[in-house]
Structures are given as structure tokens and as C-alpha cells.
Amino acid sequence: MDGRAVAPAAGTVLNALATGVGSAFALDFDVEATVSLEPERESVSGDIADHADADTGLVERCVALATERYGDGEGGHVRTDGEIPLAAGLKSSSAAANATVLATLDALGVAEDVERIEAARLGVQAARDAGVTVTGAFDDATASMLGGLTLTDNREDDLVVRDEVDWHAAVWTPPERAYSADADVSRCERVAGLADHVADLAAAGDYGTAMTVNGLAFCAALDFPTDPAVAALPHATGVSLSGTGPSYVAVGDADGIQEVATLWNENPGTVRETTTQLTGARTT
Known part of the structure; x- marks a missing residue:
């Protein structure tokens, strides 16, 4: 059971750290995730290309949450690779989470049945569980998942605005x-x-x-x-x-x-x- 997906980087219009309201827009370079599921396996492992020592807890949690909700709790392995530098403010975590969730749904054969915004919420929950975000980063997640520009209330994981910007x-x-x-x-x-x-x-x-x-x-x-x-x-x-x-x-x-x-x-x-x-x- 294999799946693959990509998700773009994003830039900031409004940082959500001050109030919980944030805004971001997708940029045209990606993270790719490849997921292999094994029904008989209970755990999830992960690796990040060219970053052997990087923490893979986020993407592993994404696989686990997606299989718990939309599959039968399958384990497996996730590998991410891409053009977005880590810890650079370009939403690499949100992009990796989005790509991993979609790749897992692809492996389960349900990628077209799950609304993209719900897939983004799943990645946001994984980010909170993994401790890699303060606000939940729903603004970053929705910009990367949906494309275009989004304005969100991260306190409620509520999408306020999505607009298409051509810059x-x-x-x-x-x-x-x-x-x-x-x-x-x-x-x-x-x-x-x-x-x-x-x-x-x-x-x-x-x-x-x-x-x-x-x-x-x-x-x-x-x-x-x-x-x-x-x-x-x-x-x-x-x-x-x-x-x-x-x-x-x-x-x-x-x-x-x-x-x-x-x-x-x-x-x-x-x-x-x-x-x-x-x-x-x-x-x-």
C-alpha cells in the first residue's frame, strides 16, 4: 500500500503568534512525501532525505493519525524530500505534514474522498501532538494545502478567507x-x-x-x-x-x-x- 504526494512552501502575510489570527500564501516549491503502509505493522518510522538526524516525529504522527481515522491503524514508513529548507520560516513543517497526510490517504485509496481542509486539520493536530508549533499553524497549513492565500483563526482552526494571488x-x-x-x-x-x-x-x-x-x-x-x-x-x-x-x-x-x-x-x-x-x- 503505497502513496505519494507533494505540498508547497508558503510565505507569511500575518504571523499568528500575537493574536492567533494568521495569514499565509503558497509558494511554488515543494516537499514530497512517500508513504508505504503495512497492515501487519503497528509502528511508523520515518526519514528525511539529506537530514539523517532530523526529527521525524511530525510525519510519523501524520501517518498514524491518518490511518487511525481513515484506515485500520496500519503502520509503515514515510520518507520526505524536497526543496524547502528546514527551520527557515517557509512552512516546511506544514508542507511536510500536508504531503504526508495526503500520501497516506493515497496509500489507503481515499485521497479523493477526504476534503482537503480536513486533511489540513489532521496535519495541524499532528503538529500539535509533535510539539513543533505554538499556534497550530492552521494558516500555514491551509495555504500549503489549498494553494493561494488564506486568512485563518488558528484558535478555532477556522478558515476565514481564501483568495487567489498572482505574484x-x-x-x-x-x-x-x-x-x-x-x-x-x-x-x-x-x-x-x-x-x-x-x-x-x-x-x-x-x-x-x-x-x-x-x-x-x-x-x-x-x-x-x-x-x-x-x-x-x-x-x-x-x-x-x-x-x-x-x-x-x-x-x-x-x-x-x-x-x-x-x-x-x-x-x-x-x-x-x-x-x-x-x-x-x-x-x-
Whole structure:
């Protein structure tokens, strides 16, 4: 019983750490999950390509929850591989969870019978169980699972808005890493007033302004430099620290994003030019 699926990375419009309300959008590079189920096996094992020492508890929990709910509790093995750097603020955990849940449903033969938003909720529960998220990251999960841009209330796992956005994007990932579960929530809560304003802007469709205000606020709260965002502003529709960092994402038209990428390439780390993605997670 084998299944395979992919799920995209995502960038941040609104970080949910301050208020529980968050917004994210899918980016066009993926994590792939391959799941092999064995009915006679009770446990689940996992590995992450090129990261032999990485914690696989999240993806193993995704398989276990999916088989408990939609199968007969089968065990097996899950392997993930992809283009999204770990602990970089680009929603690698949400993408891995989405891909793993869908791959497990594919292996069970029920991938087309389960609503995508319910599959996302399953991955969010696995993330909470595995302790890799503070908010549940339903915003990140829905953006990756459904594609496009989503605005969610992570306190209720409620999808408030889904919209389709057509942007070019530049992504700068510095060499360091930052784990979401280690973020200073108390400092983030101090910018709750700004986060409420960002949520209002996003609900009104002013995504670029929302993203930029979020980026400046959370750079301050999480102690990341604002210089990369300020440098990008003349060329971008919006720019933000993505998640809890360290990556920054700028969106806009092709020419503007090329300018941002050129500027960001002067920094250490890696710069990727890509686009938004509207399809979301899918079996392959």
C-alpha cells in the first residue's frame, strides 16, 4: 500500500503568534512525501532525505493519525524530500505534514474522498501532538494545502478567507535557522495591536500593506534586522519576515522582484525567485 504526494512552501502575510489570527500564501516549491503502509505493522518510522538526524516525529504522527481515522491503524514508513529548507520560516513543517497526510490517504485509496481542509486539520493536530508549533499553524497549513492565500483563526482552526494571488516572489534564506517552537511568544504578543491592524488590512484585500506592516513588527518582536525589508520596499508590493524567520519574502511584479533578488544576493545565504502557487497539495 503505497502513496505519494507533494505540498508547497508558503510565505507569511500575518504571523499568528500575537493574536492567533494568521495569514499565509503558497509558494511554488515543494516537499514530497512517500508513504508505504503495512497492515501487519503497528509502528511508523520515518526519514528525511539529506537530514539523517532530523526529527521525524511530525510525519510519523501524520501517518498514524491518518490511518487511525481513515484506515485500520496500519503502520509503515514515510520518507520526505524536497526543496524547502528546514527551520527557515517557509512552512516546511506544514508542507511536510500536508504531503504526508495526503500520501497516506493515497496509500489507503481515499485521497479523493477526504476534503482537503480536513486533511489540513489532521496535519495541524499532528503538529500539535509533535510539539513543533505554538499556534497550530492552521494558516500555514491551509495555504500549503489549498494553494493561494488564506486568512485563518488558528484558535478555532477556522478558515476565514481564501483568495487567489498572482505574484512573483523573492525568498532570501540566511544561513542560520530558527525553530517556530522556540519563538518568544511573549514578545510577539506585545505587537498584538499591530497584528489586529494587519488582519483588518488582509481581510480588506490589502495584502501587500498587511505583509509589510507584519514584517516590520515581527522583525522587531523577534529581533531580526529590518534592513532586508526596507531595501526591498521600493521594488515590492509587500515584504515580510516569513514565519519566525530567518527567511524574508518579497512579492510583486517580475521586474521588481528581480531587483529585490539582486539586492538580497549581496547577503550570505540563498536567494530564490519563484511565484505564488494556486493548486496546493496534491497526490502524484
